[in-house]
Amino acid sequence: MATEVKVPALGESITEATLGEWLKQPGDTVEADEPIASLETDKVSVEVPSPVAGTMGEHVAQEGDTVEVDAVIATIEAGDAAPSKAAAAPSKTEGNADKSDEAKEGSGPGPGEQPRQRPDATAAQQAPAGEGVEAAALSPSVRRAILEHGVDPATVKGTGKDGRITKEDVLAAAESKSEAKAAPAPTPAPAPSAGGERRQERVRMTRLRQTIAKRLKDAQDNAALLTTFNDVDMTAVIEARTRYKELFEKKHGVRLGFMGFFVKAACMALRDVPAVNAQIDGDEIVYHDYADISVAVSAPQGLVVPVIRSADQMSVAEVEKTIGDFGKRAKDGTLKMDEMKGGTFTISNGGVFGSLMSTPIINPPQSAVLGLHRIEDRPVVRDGEIVIRPMMYLALSYDHRLVDGREAVTFLVALKNAIEDPTRILIDL
Structure with a gap:
């Protein structure tokens, strides 16, 4: 008896998904709760588990199809796996094939006939070169x-x-x-393709990429976006990290990075400038007495933004552990829907990719986003002398309908002071 496999519940307000990949093919043996397919939703990839143990049956939906919640996408047959069609086909014609080969052995093709080729050779010829x-x-x-x-x-x-x-x-x-690529070597110019061919390929946008595009465009259309810049001397944070990173990792089981400092410094600045942590709802302003920090994380299918809940109540170690867990599960595609909902303020670190400066776009309905960039040595003036310091540009993009320029500058200065003197974070100053 066949058991139907249905699309599971995907979270609040999500009614459909795209069938990204079949992990099991017809005839494969499957165990109960073993993933058999991957679904792509607006935010994350979701694996579909097998409801029972048995043999993979028919694929009702194909890769790339849009499927709704509770729709049947496959069946599971009871019993052991059946031989695959590719393996079964030769066995049915084995005798006839042998006789045919014997009859034609030593003779060439007749008039008007093409030489016979083995199936695997034909497939190899049809496959694109390389x-x-x-x-x-x-x-x-x-x-x-x-x-x-x-x-x-x-x-x-x-x-x-x-x-x-x-x-x-x-x-x-x-x-x-x-x-x-860390040690690049000179490479010759690529040879032109045979016959001067110029190829194009159309690939359907993933559901996640479609959602990202829509939300970013909506932000530009609906908000009065403005970006204010500042720079920060990273000397003190780098020294603290160098001095304590081994002890920190030994005690907490996680590496000490820069994001822990910036999240805590941002929480302090948000408390001083609550408008940056607020949002517009109709003709009202909603203020938050907590800081749920959205952290932009790069995943194979696109940018995802999981939320550190109540980051203002966490220690630097707890923040680093949470971010590390988010990064790992973003690559594995195992982040949950609830982990990316909400958020009152976003931090995006383009510096890990080498960005010098940018104007990030807010994540609606939030009113501001902080952009971090790469650290590089630059000449600056200290006590009347030109010295070299590791500097980073900070960018705060905000909805000017809610956040004034004075508040944006006040926020960046408070953040800058906390990073340049990390003792302020310790004593909450």
Whole structure:
């Protein structure tokens, strides 16, 4: 008896998703609660578990289809796995094939006939050069990952069933590629493609990318955006991190980074300038006596913004642990819907990618976002002398309907003072 597999509940206000990838093919053995498919929603990827143990049956929905909650997408058959169609086909015609080969052995093709080719040779000829036979079996999510990270599929070793390339294989290859770029070597100019071909490929936007595009455009259309800049001397924070990072990691089990300092400093500044932590609701202003800090995290499918709840009540160690957990689960695609809802203020760290300066866009309905950038040595004047200091540009983008320029500057100065003298964070000054 077949058991239907339905789309699970995806969270509040989410009624549909896109079928990103089938993790199990018809005929595969599945265990109860084993993931058989991956769904892409507006915010995260969700795995669909098998309701029972048995054999994977029919795929009712295909990769790339939009499916609604409670819709049937597959069936699970009771019993052991059946042989795959590819394996079963030769067994049915084995005898006839042998006889046919014996009859034609030693003779060439008749008039008007084409020489017979082995199926595997034909497939190899049809596959694009440099990609191998497996290229035709790449799932949409794997293709997207290959395009996003610029990975040559011919260089990726597949770890999936029958050697298929998975999304994780592509991400691992991309990471190895980025490490190799650390010591760049001169590369010759790429040779023009045969016949001067110029190719295009259309890839459907993921549901997450569509949502990001819509929300950012809505923010530009509805808010009066303005960005104010300042810079901060990172000398004191770098010295503190260098001095205590080993003891910190030994005691708390997590590395001491810069984000812990900036989150705590931002919480102090938000308390001093509550408008930056507020939001507009109709013709009312909603103030918050807590700081739920949204932290922008890069994930394979796009930017996600999980929320550190009550960050103002946390220690630096608790903040670092939370951010580390978010980063790991963002790469694994296991963040939950509830973890990305709410938030009263956002911090986006473009410095990890080398950004010198930017004008970040607010995350509605929030009214402000803080952009952090790369640290670089620059000449500055201290006590009448020119010295070299590790400096970082700070950017605060805000909704000018709610936050005035004076409040934005006051916020940045308070943040700057806390970072340049981390003792202020300790004594809450």
